[in-house]
Amino acid sequence: MPESTQMANFNQKPRKNTENNGGFLMNLPSHIILEILTRVPAKATIYCKCVCKTWLGMISDPSFAALHFARARPGLVVHQSGMFKNFIKLVDFEDEVDNHGFQYETMVKFNLSNLSTFPDANIVVDGSINGILFLRDVNYKHEMLYICNPLTREYITLPKPEGVVRYPSVVTHGFGISPISGEYKVVRIFHERELEPITSSCLGVPYSECQVYILGTGKWRSIGECPFVYNSRSIGLFIEGNLHWLIQDLEGHELISCFDLENEVFQPFPPPFPGRKIQGSLGALRGCLCLCDNSSEIDIDIWVMKEYGVEQSWSKDIVIKKIPELIGPSFVTVHALKVFRDGNVLILWGDFFMLYYCSKSEVAREVDMDQPKGPNSIEAMHYVPSFLPLRSFLMENVSILE
Numbered sequence: 001m002p003e004s005t006q007m008a009n010f011n012q013k014p015r016k017n018t019e020n021n022g023g024f025l026m027n028l029p030s031h032i033i034l035e036i037l038t039r040v041p042a043k044a045t046i047y048c049k050c051v052c053k054t055w056l057g058m059i060s061d062p063s064f065a066a067l068h069f070a071r072a073r074p075g076l077v078v079h080q081s082g083m084f085k086n087f088i089k090l091v092d093f094e095d096e097v098d099n100h101g102f103q104y105e106t107m108v109k110f111n112l113s114n115l116s117t118f119p120d121a122n123i124v125v126d127g128s129i130n131g132i133l134f135l136r137d138v139n140y141k142h143e144m145l146y147i148c149n150p151l152t153r154e155y156i157t158l159p160k161p162e163g164v165v166r167y168p169s170v171v172t173h174g175f176g177i178s179p180i181s182g183e184y185k186v187v188r189i190f191h192e193r194e195l196e197p198i199t200s201s202c203l204g205v206p207y208s209e210c211q212v213y214i215l216g217t218g219k220w221r222s223i224g225e226c227p228f229v230y231n232s233r234s235i236g237l238f239i240e241g242n243l244h245w246l247i248q249d250l251e252g253h254e255l256i257s258c259f260d261l262e263n264e265v266f267q268p269f270p271p272p273f274p275g276r277k278i279q280g281s282l283g284a285l286r287g288c289l290c291l292c293d294n295s296s297e298i299d300i301d302i303w304v305m306k307e308y309g310v311e312q313s314w315s316k317d318i319v320i321k322k323i324p325e326l327i328g329p330s331f332v333t334v335h336a337l338k339v340f341r342d343g344n345v346l347i348l349w350g351d352f353f354m355l356y357y358c359s360k361s362e363v364a365r366e367v368d369m370d371q372p373k374g375p376n377s378i379e380a381m382h383y384v385p386s387f388l389p390l391r392s393f394l395m396e397n398v399s400i401l402e
Contacts, residue, residue, distance in 0.1 A: 042108070069130065072385045075383055076337065079124060127186075129177050132149055154390040154399070171189065171191075191209070208225045211223070240308045244282050246280055281336075301318075318336075
């Protein structure tokens with residue numbers, strides 16, 4: 001038989017099989033299909049849900065979500081807002097030698113404005129745990145709080161907590177998961193402040209309260225006052241089963257407030273340099289707690305706690321030389337987002353732009369984020385894609401984002 005005829009007959013077999021038996025993939029054992037689907041990138045997995053009812057059922061199962069999450073590649077959730085736009089994008093990292101950074105818009109993008117019915121809502125991302133986002137409307141006229149899975153497009157509107165925020169009272173939040181019980185918890189810290197009339201500096205806190213919301217319960221609980229939270233200007237960072245805030249005492253010195261999510265108690269935590277005033281932020285690099293300090297006029301210092309909870313393990317690991325345009329006194333808070341395998345660092349400068357810093361050349365360059373024109377802002381935090389269904393949290397009214 002001629003070779004061309006053999007090849008023609010060979011090519012006809014799979015097409016015939018597809019027509020008669022539903023295709024090669026459809027005939028595989030279910031556990032093999034599960035192995036394949038859990039290794040598919042998040043964005044492609046969303047499309048796989050539309051292939052057939054069998055695949056839809058597999059991907060919607062909580063056991064699939066757990067397996068896919070364990071194999072998912074970490075990235076960032078990037079929140080960009082402008083005069084007429086308010087959206088988030090999910091991106092993942094490339095982290096190979098001579099090929100680092102993140103692929104722009106590799107997962108999902110959607111408009112946060114669709115969450116709220118208020119035309120003046122201003123929704124921001126205040127937490128990201130296991131692919132679940134904690135969102136907050138920073139317009140205090142509403143103080144709406146949301147839990148959202150951007151991949152499934154499900155969201156929960158949390159009930160309003162007690163304690164209306166009106167100046168000079170302030171509120172801050174944290175979102176994390178208890179290491180033993182596995183409960184997802186939102187922590188809200190509310191405190192009234194007594195201000196000095198001329199300088200507006202905080203003179204005291206006559207009243208404070210910490211409230212906890214466990215997903216699936218449908219209600220807030222008060223656990224009493226906050227022992228040493230005065231002028232918090234950051235959201236709670238979750239690491240090692242605890243939430244951490246960088247705060248100031250009444251003298252303006254930097255402290256770290258630590259909240260044990262499992263036992264729901266505050267506990268002291270050692271900062272890298274007690275008794276100093278800094279312009280800093282907390283973060284997580286390579287699994288360790290870090291503090292990014294922008295107090296210097298020429299450098300950005302990144303301190304890393306090599307052994308969690310041990311004061312002596314704080315170490316100044318990274319010093320980033322500022323680009324010429326940014327040298328000088330600064331009141332901008334810088335966030336350290338990632339250290340790549342080749343030592344390059346990704347940081348967020350205030351809510352304005354991102355920078356790559358090359359440790360070898362000691363040169364920083366701006367990352368092109370395709371930001372909207374005109375007045376705009378940007379924030380980012382760690383994110384790992386997850387298909388965890390929010391309907392698995394009982395007592396919660398789950399909606400679908402259009």
